[in-house]
Amino acid sequence: MSIRKHAAARTEAALVRRRRLVPALAIVVIALLPETAMAALFGSMFAGPRPAEVGTGVLAPCPDKPNCVRSGAADSRHAIDPIAAAPPLPAALAELVRIAAGMPGARLVSTRADYAHLEFETPLMGFVDDVEFAIDATAGVIAIRSASRVGTSDFGVNRQRIEDLRKAFAAAGKPPAPTR
DSSP states (O other): OOHHHHHHHHHHHHHHHHHHHHHHHHHHHHHHSOHHHHHHHHTTTTTOOOOTTTTSSSOOOOOSSSSEEETTOSSTTTBOOOEEOOSOHHHHHHHHHHHHHTSTTEEEEEEETTEEEEEEEOTTTOOEEEEEEEEETTTTEEEEEEEESSSSOOTTHHHHHHHHHHHHHHHTTOOOOOOO
16 A cells, blocks of 8 residues: 555544544533533523413413323322412412522513412423412412423423422411311
C-alpha cells in the first residue's frame, strides 16, 4: 500500500470514529446540562395547550386518562377527597393557594375569592399540569382537581401533589373542618 493510500485510509478511519463519537458526546452533554438549560432546549414542547374548560371558575371534569384526580369524581381512579378547611373558606383557599404557589414549578394563573388555577411545570421536560381549587360552600370544603395536559400516565404525580398540599395545609395550622 502506498503512503498516500495508507494516509487516506487512516484519515477515513478517523472520520468514521469522529462521526460515531459526535452523537454520543451530544447525548452526554445534554444529559449533564442543568435543568434550566434542558428546559431552554426543549422549550414548551411538552407543555400542551391550556384546556378551554380549565380556568372557568368551575372544576373541569377529568378526561378518560389516568393522569387526573378530582374531588367529586365518580370513578376510583380519578376520585380524591376535597380539602377540608374551617371557615372562613375564602381565607382557607387563599392560604392553600399561597402554599401551592410556593411549590417547585408552580405558577399562579388566576385567583378569586372562590376559585384558583395554577400550573405546575416539570423542570426537565416542561410538562405542564393544571391544578384547580374551588370552594364548595354547600359541603364546606375546597374541591380540587389536578391533571396533566399531555400524555396518558403521570406516574401518580397529580395525586401525590394534592396529598402533599393537603399535608402542608394541615401543617400550616389550618384546622380541618369539623366532622358532621
